[in-house]
Amino acid sequence: MKLLILGATGATGLQVVTQAVERGHTVTAFVRNTGPLERFGDRITVVRGNLLDPAELAGVLAGQEAILSAFGPRLPISKADADLLQRFAVALTRGMQKSGVRRVVIESTAFLFRDAVFPPAHLFGRLFFPGVVRDASEMENIISKSGLDWTLVRPPQLTNKPLTGKSRTKIGHLPPFGFNISRADVADFMVKAGENHASIQKIIGVAN
Numbered sequence: 001m002k003l004l005i006l007g008a009t010g011a012t013g014l015q016v017v018t019q020a021v022e023r024g025h026t027v028t029a030f031v032r033n034t035g036p037l038e039r040f041g042d043r044i045t046v047v048r049g050n051l052l053d054p055a056e057l058a059g060v061l062a063g064q065e066a067i068l069s070a071f072g073p074r075l076p077i078s079k080a081d082a083d084l085l086q087r088f089a090v091a092l093t094r095g096m097q098k099s100g101v102r103r104v105v106i107e108s109t110a111f112l113f114r115d116a117v118f119p120p121a122h123l124f125g126r127l128f129f130p131g132v133v134r135d136a137s138e139m140e141n142i143i144s145k146s147g148l149d150w151t152l153v154r155p156p157q158l159t160n161k162p163l164t165g166k167s168r169t170k171i172g173h174l175p176p177f178g179f180n181i182s183r184a185d186v187a188d189f190m191v192k193a194g195e196n197h198a199s200i201q202k203i204i205g206v207a208n
Helices: 013-020 034-042 054-061 084-098 120-127 129-146 183-197
Strands: 004-005 026-031 047-048 066-067 102-108 151-152 158-159 170-172 180-182 202-207
Touching: 004 013, 013 026, 013 034, 013 183, 026 054, 047 180, 054 084, 066 084, 066 183, 084 120, 084 129, 102 183, 120 129, 151 183, 158 183, 170 183, 180 183, 180 202, 183 202
Parallel strands: 004 026, 004 066, 026 047, 066 102, 102 151, 151 202, 158 180
Antiparallel strands: 170 202
């Protein structure tokens, strides 16, 4: 498939790029800073630009079959980035609607699972990361109302452990005792979700 990867220079994004290439996809990364992607050489196409600009996004979206997004603010979040995910969601949905691309898989956060008990994800997020909870919730609201073929992926705490390929998933809920998951396993799920239509317009909890 022709895949456009957003947030490709972050820790999860680099895993998404790596695994998409390994699975034989044609990968384009749309980023502000191209440096971290130099390791891939000519195995991927790197386009520099502003993913908060719908017109720029629409241009790079043309001809793509699916978008995989691991985009998110860097912690600690600055005041200027307090609504970064909302602005991103607006730009992305407008760009996709303009370009005609429908399939998108987006990394969100398990903090939005209000019914999670073990762990108490929403309570923890509301207490310690209220800004993230607000911004991610607004992002999901914009995406879910877009009419696109979206999948929202909500992982708990991310680790740098190696790929297991054995992540647990649950539609609409965080898997019980889903305290963490490796970035590699999140990427594995995202790439595979982009390859099929099984999780369209679904929120998926993932955990190791």
